[in-house]
Structures are given as C-alpha cells and as structure tokens.
C-alpha cells in the first residue's frame with residue numbers, strides 16, 4: 001500500500017536586512033558591546049547574548065515544530081518580493097500556508113493584503129482573515145467594535161491634527177499611543193502623562209514622528225494580563241499570563257514599553273517578568289477569560305490570538321487590544337500559555353495547521 005503523502009506546509013515570513021538581535025549577540029559575546037556600569041553589576045554580557053533569539057532561530061523553531069507534528073514543512077522568506085511570494089504559492093502549490101508574514105513593501109499596513117492573496121488563490125492559511133488583521137491594526141476601530149459589543153476598554157479619544165482638543169470626559173493620567181503600531185512601538189514611560197503640557201508634547205510627537213493619529217486613552221493603573229485563545233469550534237482560552245512589574249526600579253509605572261520588550265541592554269527588559277499561569281482569583285480568571293473570548297469573536301479572529309487586558313485596583317477589567325497571529329515563540333505570550341495549558345509546541349502548531357486545513361476557502365473570510 002502506498003504511504004499517504006504528508007501534508008505540505010509552506011511557512012512564509014518576510015524579513016530583510018540585518019537582524020539587530022544577531023548583531024547585538026555577536027557584540028555581547030565578542031566583547032565589543034559593553035553593559036553600562038549599573039547593568040554590569042547585576043548582569044553578564046555573554047549570558048544576555050545567549051538568551052536572545054534571532055528571527056531566523058524563531059522561524060527555524062516553527063519549521064522544526066511543524067515537521068515534528070507530522071507535516072512536511074518548507075520555510076520561505078519572501079524578502080518583500082512579490083515574485084518570490086507568488087512562486088512560494090504556486091510552484092509547487094502548498095496544501096496550507098503557515099502565515100508569519102506581517103508586512104509587505106516595508107509596510108505593516110499591507111499585512112492583510114498578503115492574507116487576501118491566499119484567499120484569492122484559494123489556499124488555506126493559518127491565522128486570522130484579512131478583515132480581522134486590518135481591524136486589529138487600527139486600535140481606535142478595535143475599541144469602537146469592542147465597546148459596541150459590550151466589551152470594556154479604557155475610555156479614549158483620537159487626535160488626528162493640531163490643535164489638540166481638551167480631554168473632555170477623560171481623566172488624567174492618560175497614555176498616548178500611536179493608533180496603528182504594535183510591538184510597543186512608540187510606547188515609553190513618557191507616554192503616560194498627567195497634565196496638558198505633557199499631553200500636547202506626546203501627541204505632537206506621535207503626529208510628527210509616527211505620522212499617524214494619536215490614541216489618547218485613560219491609563220489603567222494595575223496589573224497586566226495576557227489571555228491567549230486557540231482554535232475555532234469552539235475556541236479555547238489558555239491559562240492566563242501576567243507581566244509582573246514588581247521588580248522594576250522605583251518611579252516606573254509598570255507598562256510594557258519599547259525598552260522593556262526590545263532592549264536587553266536596559267534593566268527594565270530583565271525586570272518585567274512573565275508569570276504563567278497568572279496568580280489571580282477565580283473570579284478574575286473567569287471574567288478575563290470570558291472577556292477575551294468575546295473580544296476574539298467580535299473581532300473575527302481565527303486559529304489563535306492574544307488579548308491584552310489590564311486589571312485595575314478595584315478589580316475591573318479592560319481590553320487594551322487584540323493581537324491576531326501573535327508571536328508563537330515558546331518563552332513568551334501565546335507560547336507560554338499553550339505550554340501551561342498542557343500543549344507542547346508541536347501540539348500547538350499541529351492544532352493551528354489542522355484548524356486552517358478544516359476551512360474550505362469559501363469560509364475563508
């Protein structure tokens with residue numbers, strides 16, 4: 001009897017240029033990059049170099065996981081080139097795309113168009129459909145949809161140009177963010193402001209440096225939870241995670257800033273600690289899970305997503321944003337929650353690939 005052909009999974013991603021973490025690692029390990037004197041008291045440069053993972057390593061881990069899950073995996077970096085993308089989709093045509101493409105033409109705004117191309121070619125693919133990818137990138141639009149569906153989200157206003165209006169019904173402190181960035185781009189301790197003068201500064205910075213509207217949102221002091229959701233019929237909420245800020249030096253607010261997410265040379269990177277499963281009461285767990293599930297559904301997410309939630313000091317929960325196709329690496333966010341939920345990396349990937357294969361293209365979007 002002929003052996004059944006394995007399902008062919010094309011793992012697509014888009015990466016060009018230098019991997020900053022690779023350069024940093026080489027610098028730390030080769031001694032050219034030194035830690036600041038304060039950092040050097042507590043941390044070891046080589047150990048930090050060992051800890052960080054490059055894009056290539058993360059993609060390789062996904063490829064290995066998919067092979068390990070029983071599929072044929074071939075990884076293609078589309079290098080921002082439409083010809084390479086089309087080749088990957090037609091020659092040979094994969095059974096399913098594992099979609100890790102987050103931008104095109106150097107523009108993350110085009111992320112949804114790449115998924116739309118898979119739809120046009122009627123190739124099943126993992127993750128959310130174009131409409132969810134596009135809406136979740138627009139934080140203001142996401143919040144309107146959440147509000148309309150009874151999912152609490154901090155009160156907000158959008159500023160598209162000067163003059164910067166009065167806060168109206170909003171109360172200080174507020175946080176000023178780019179409406180359309182992710183991965184904590186444009187978010188620092190300075191983003192949280194207590195008065196008009198600082199508000200004007202921050203809004204102006206977003207309008208000028210990021211060339212996009214500023215989202216001004218009430219700042220929710222309290223705890224930071226991440227809720228991962230897996231699958232479709234029905235979706236399953238994985239164990240909650242918490243970003244613990246208790247080790248941060250005095251004076252820090254406790255937010256996931258750009259430095260805390262991306263700068264291993266800054267102590268805040270090391271002092272924000274992920275705890276999974278989060279140590280929260282049963283009631284918080286239940287309410288946060290229900291809220292995340294509702295957010296996943298009303299935003300039209302598919303296969304897997306991570307919902308960012310804040311818990312204020314009075315026990316109220318608010319959805320900050322919804323991340324379709326979140327980072328899958330094992331140590332953080334979605335990966336950590338899946339592991340705490342009893343799923344190995346391979347099982348998680350298998351689940352996601354199977355979810356995509358179950359769809360026929362007409363259900364695609």
Ligand SMILES: Nc1ncnc2c1ncn2[C@@H]1O[C@H](COP(=O)(O)OP(=O)(O)OP(=O)(O)O)[C@@H](O)[C@H]1O
Pocket residue numbers: 154175177181182183184185187217218219220221224254255256257308310320321323
């Ligand atoms: N209204 C708020 N109240 C309190 N903290 C907030 C608020 N909005 C944002 N933050 C902090 O800033 C971080 C980043 O904000 P947000 O999740 O909106 O941006 P992002 O860049 O899209 O994040 P991601 O890295 O998840 O893509 C949050 O994780 C949280 O720590």
Ligand SMILES: [Mg+2]
Pocket residue numbers: 308320321
């Ligand atoms: Mg976020």
